[in-house]
Amino acid sequence: SAVISQKPSRDICQRGTSLTIQCQVDSQVTMMFWYRQQPGQSLTLIATANQGSEATYESGFVIDKFPISRPNLTFSTLTVSNMSPEDSSIYLCSAKPAMADYGYTFGSGTRLTVV
Amino acid sequence: RKEVEQDPGPFNVPEGATVAFNCTYSNSASQSFFWYRQDCRKEPKLLMSVYSSGNEDGRFTAQLNRASQYISLLIRDSKLSDSATYLCVVSYGQNFVFGPGTRLSVLP
Numbered sequence: 001s002a003v004i005s006q007k008p009s010r011d012i013c014q015r016g017t018s019l020t021i022q023c024q025v026d027s028q029v030t031m032m033f034w035y036r037q038q039p040g041q042s043l044t045l046i047a048t049a050n051q052g053s054e055a056t057y058e059s060g061f062v063i064d065k066f067p068i069s070r071p072n073l074t075f076s077t078l079t080v081s082n083m084s085p086e087d088s089s090i091y092l093c094s095a096k097p098a099m100a101d102y103g104y105t106f107g108s109g110t111r112l113t114v115v
Numbered sequence: 116r117k118e119v120e121q122d123p124g125p126f127n128v129p130e131g132a133t134v135a136f137n138c139t140y141s142n143s144a145s146q147s148f149f150w151y152r153q154d155c156r157k158e159p160k161l162l163m164s165v166y167s168s169g170n171e172d173g174r175f176t177a178q179l180n181r182a183s184q185y186i187s188l189l190i191r192d193s194k195l196s197d198s199a200t201y202l203c204v205v206s207y208g209q210n211f212v213f214g215p216g217t218r219l220s221v222l223p
Contacts, residue, residue, distance in 0.1 A: 001161075031209060042202060043159070043213045092158055096209075103149040103161035103204065104211055111156075 002027050002095050006107025013083055013114050020079045021110045023093035028073035031096035033104070034066070038089045046091075049076040083114045118142060119214035121203050127220045132193050136217050138186040138203030148179055150188045151202040153216065159202055162188075193221045 003026040013019050023032065032049040047055040047068055055068035070076045080087050090111050094104040121138045128134050140148075148165035163170065165177040165186055176189040186203055198221045203214035 033211070042215045045211070048209065094211075096211075103151065103164060106158040106160070109158045 001097055002029055002105045004093060004095055004105055004107040006093055006110060008110055009108060010111040011113070013112065015084050015114055017083055018079055018081045019083065019112060020077050021091055021093070022077050023075065023095075023107050025074045025095050029095040029097060030073075032070060032076045033094045033096070034068060034076070034078045035092045035094065035106075036089045037092060037109075043092065046078070049078075049093075080112065083112075085114045088112055088114045117215075118212045119203055119205050121201075121214040122217045123215075124217035125220060126217065127222060128193055129222050130193060130195060132221075133189065133191050134193055134219060135190075136188045136201050136203070136219075138188075138214055140184050140186070140203075140205045140212075142205070142207055142212075143184060145184075145205045145207045147206040148177075148186050149204040149206075150175075150177060150186075151204055151213075153200045153202055155199075159213075162201070190219075193219075195221050195223060197221050 005024045034046040035043040037043045045058050046061045047057040049055050049068050049070040051070045067079045090109045092109045093107040096104050119140050150162040151159040152162045153159040163172050163177055165179045167179050169178045174191045178187045200216040200218045202216045205212050
């Protein structure tokens with residue numbers, strides 16, 4: 001399965017600032033996704049990162065707040081913009097392998113704290 | 116009703132016990148099913164896919180009942196290292212939906 005390098009692993013940010021999270025996959029993948037996991041909760045899909053076109057956002061998430069880039073089939077970024085303490089969470093990227101039977105692989109996550 | 120529901124847990128069991136987790140899903144068009152394991156402060160990792168005929172991987176057995184839209188995971192002879200949150204995951208099309216997870220603590 002694909003291996004995903006995600007960085008930064010953690011950060012503490014001031015409110016009103018922005019943070020960009022990067023994910024690099026060691027092989028080309030068709031689909032990449034960004035999730036948020038709040039403490040004690042399961043994963044919530046933020047958006048699907050589409051290569052060469054705008055990301056597809058889930059209900060409750062908007063491009064102005066969470067701009068996403070996917071310049072090629074191995075790399076994606078998620079920016080958390082104009083942060084507030086409510087954005088404190090773990091952000092995870094994931095990739096869909098070619099074989100449908102295989103589950104998605106996840107990056108190691110970015111633990112964000114907004115103060 | 117949530118798309119994927121799981122036993123609320125937590126489950127606290129002694130070493131060597133057998134424990135079963137249940138999961139139900141609401142979308143009958145769901146195509147693929149998985150169990151993930153998530154350790155504290157770590158990313159989810161695939162434990163096993165779930166096939167219609169049921170499948171086993173060592174001490175772990177997964178079952179799928181499409182008619183009842185129900186998935187289960189059985190862990191036999193539980194080890195301390197099995198302590199984690201177990202996430203039921205259901206996919207249809209490009210959608211990949213996580214259940215809320217069930218936390219397991221295996222006690223010495």
